[in-house]
Amino acid sequence: MTAAHEQRVALITGAARGIGKGVAASLLRAGWTVVLTDIDELEGQEAAQELARLGTVEFLVMDVADEASVQAAVEQLEGDFGRLDGLVNNAGLADPDTGPLEQLSLERWNRLLAVNLTGAFLVSRQCLPLLREGGAIVNIASTRSLQSEVNTEAYAASKGGLVALTHAMAVSLGPNIRVNAVSPGWIDTRPDAVQDSDPLRQVDHEQHAVGRVGQPEDIGELVAFLLSPAAGFITGQNMVADGGMSRQMIYRE
Incomplete structure (x- = not known):
């Protein structure tokens, strides 16, 4: 068995870009073997090639809302590595604005919950x-x-459900499996070149107690900690990582 196979293996959904890609980078730096999944095969392969400089990376196509797709990807992971030590359910539809509630279609509501909430259930169950x-x-x-x-009703409901799913799973799956959630605030997930050419306003950064908008690696470092033995006494929790933004009382003058 190769050294790569002896390393801890993590599966990250929705990892072709943004927070998922940032989590992958942090885990690779921490010595993990990382399996990226995404519905976007081209961008996922490009992400894997880019991240390969940091360690052992594999990319698998997965639609988290499709049970057969989830099953096939996890079976391939098992065949390739024979183990799984960490799962990061990151895949989601990112645009929270679904328009006025009276115009929100059942189809759009169901699709958003299928990806953001049911997807985490399907992948977790399979793993x-x-x-x-x-x-x-x-x-x-x-x-x-x-x-x-x-x-933002559908998006809020999906993420609220994910937090509740987290503590339910933690109780059901302990003590062998710990389950936690991370709730990011404003994370600038745009490519570095775009951030450089079109920087955020100073007022955007000043809304945060830490003085800046977050980056994907900020979430990645927290996830790496929660997956590590150092977090062995933490389960069922929702860790907010928003630079203190939600703790500030802001009144318009």
Whole structure:
């Protein structure tokens, strides 16, 4: 068995870009073997090639809302590595604005929940036999599970459901499997070149107690900790990582 196969293996859904890609980079730097999945095969392969400089990476196509797709990808992972130590349920439809509630179609509501919430259930369920020996799951939720803008009912419901699913799974799957959620705030997921050419406003950064908008690696470092033995006494929790933005009382003058 190769050294790569002896490393801890993590599966990250929705990892072709943004937070998922940032989590992958952090785990690779921490010595993990990482399996990226995404519905976008081209961008997923490009992400895997880019991240390969940091360690052992594999990419698998997966539609988290499709049970057969999830089963096929996890079976391939098992065949390739024979183990799974960490699962990061990150895949999701990112645009929270679904328009006025009275115009929100049942089809759009169902699609958003299928990807953002049911997808985490399907992937977690499929991975359980591999994780039973002792592993950890991190669900990527959102501060929108705790607070809202207008016209975001479906997104808020999906992320709120994901937080509830997290503590339910933690109770059911312990003590062998720990389950936590991370709720990111404002994370600038645009490519570095776009961030450089079109920087955010200073006022955007000043809304945060830490003085800046977040980056994907900020979430990646927290996820790496939660998957590690150092977090062995933490389960069922929703860890908010938003630079303190949701703790500030902001009144318009």
